[in-house]
Amino acid sequence: MAGTEKTKKDMHVALLYGGWSAERQVSLDSGVACAEALEEAGYKNIEMVDVAPNIATVLEENRPDVAFNALHGQWGEDGCMQAILEVLRIPYTHSGVRASAIAMHKEMAKSIFRDVGIPVARSKVVQLDRELTDHPLMVPYVIKPVAEGSSVGVRIVREDGNEPLSSLFSRADYADQVMVEAYVQGRELSCAVMGDVALGVIDIISMGDFYNYDSKYVPGGSEHILPADLPADVYRKVQNYSLKAHMALGCKGVTRSDFRYDDSGGEGGELIILEINTQPGMTGTSLVPEIAAHAGHSYPELVDWMVRDASCGR
Numbered sequence: 001m002a003g004t005e006k007t008k009k010d011m012h013v014a015l016l017y018g019g020w021s022a023e024r025q026v027s028l029d030s031g032v033a034c035a036e037a038l039e040e041a042g043y044k045n046i047e048m049v050d051v052a053p054n055i056a057t058v059l060e061e062n063r064p065d066v067a068f069n070a071l072h073g074q075w076g077e078d079g080c081m082q083a084i085l086e087v088l089r090i091p092y093t094h095s096g097v098r099a100s101a102i103a104m105h106k107e108m109a110k111s112i113f114r115d116v117g118i119p120v121a122r123s124k125v126v127q128l129d130r131e132l133t134d135h136p137l138m139v140p141y142v143i144k145p146v147a148e149g150s151s152v153g154v155r156i157v158r159e160d161g162n163e164p165l166s167s168l169f170s171r172a173d174y175a176d177q178v179m180v181e182a183y184v185q186g187r188e189l190s191c192a193v194m195g196d197v198a199l200g201v202i203d204i205i206s207m208g209d210f211y212n213y214d215s216k217y218v219p220g221g222s223e224h225i226l227p228a229d230l231p232a233d234v235y236r237k238v239q240n241y242s243l244k245a246h247m248a249l250g251c252k253g254v255t256r257s258d259f260r261y262d263d264s265g266g267e268g269g270e271l272i273i274l275e276i277n278t279q280p281g282m283t284g285t286s287l288v289p290e291i292a293a294h295a296g297h298s299y300p301e302l303v304d305w306m307v308r309d310a311s312c313g314r
Helices: 024-040 055-062 080-088 097-104 106-115 213-217 232-248 287-294 299-309
Strands: 012-017 045-050 066-069 123-127 141-145 155-157 177-182 187-194 197-206 222-225 254-262 270-277
Touching: 012 024, 012 055, 024 045, 024 299, 045 055, 055 080, 066 080, 066 299, 080 097, 097 106, 097 270, 106 123, 106 232, 106 270, 187 232, 187 287, 197 232, 197 287, 232 254, 232 270, 254 287, 287 299
Parallel strands: 012 045, 012 066
Antiparallel strands: 123 177, 141 155, 141 177, 187 197, 187 254, 197 222, 254 270
16 A cells, blocks of 8 residues: 555655547546645645656656556556556556456456446447448447547447448547447446445436537536436446446456446336446546545545555556
8 A cells, every 4th residue: 555654745646647548638637636636635745747658767767656547548547557557666546457458448348247247238349441331230339449438439320320331430530440339328327436335326417419528528518416316226236336347357446337227118227337447537527526525535535545545466
């Protein structure tokens, strides 16, 4: 555990943010918000590190007591940064190498969820170097990058859509492969796990078609209902699945799992997990600080807990 040898005032915290993924701006916003909260929690030696490819050299030279990882997306959330921190033996927040890498690969994570009994939507990975002559799944379906977050590159293909397949699966928009997933209508639910405790469930009402990038990060882009107005057994099931997903992947620290819940068919409804986020957003409109506050953890208390939870070998 970090923070046992030094006081908050003396502890050197390197706050890693920015980076060069498609989620750079979100990470910049998360980093600033986390730094302010850490200072309010009593940490005075906070070094803001806008991560670049020379990050290993920077960390080796500065040797912080702990790295607070506020990066999002590729190279920061997918196990790469975690591996660097492990090699340098710098305690860090959030999940370790393996859990981060698996969680970031949506199809790989879903295979583990399926194995432990968490319901998922039907999906497949499509290689973009193959000519597509027909839809890979029955419409409606969702196209997602295999390894991105913040709904970057996500689009819904509907029954009434008339876009050519070549534009839907453009190599300019995606890497070599994408995941296509059966579209599940219904409500957007999310639940955070802190350590080994599932916190509250939040219901997200998006202003757009779904909880997309603007809905997540533009003020007024979505309405959050906390606690979610759900049948008690469904509420508990979301919490149980969130904790189960967290543990099945071997996650640490704080995670957030996202779900779709379709109750249009009557009692019970259909609940499926979409993904787990090992480094969820910490901006002013993000869900985890709001969920944590509902559970009695202020933003400064939340980031303080993350620093004290930091370690190597995660």
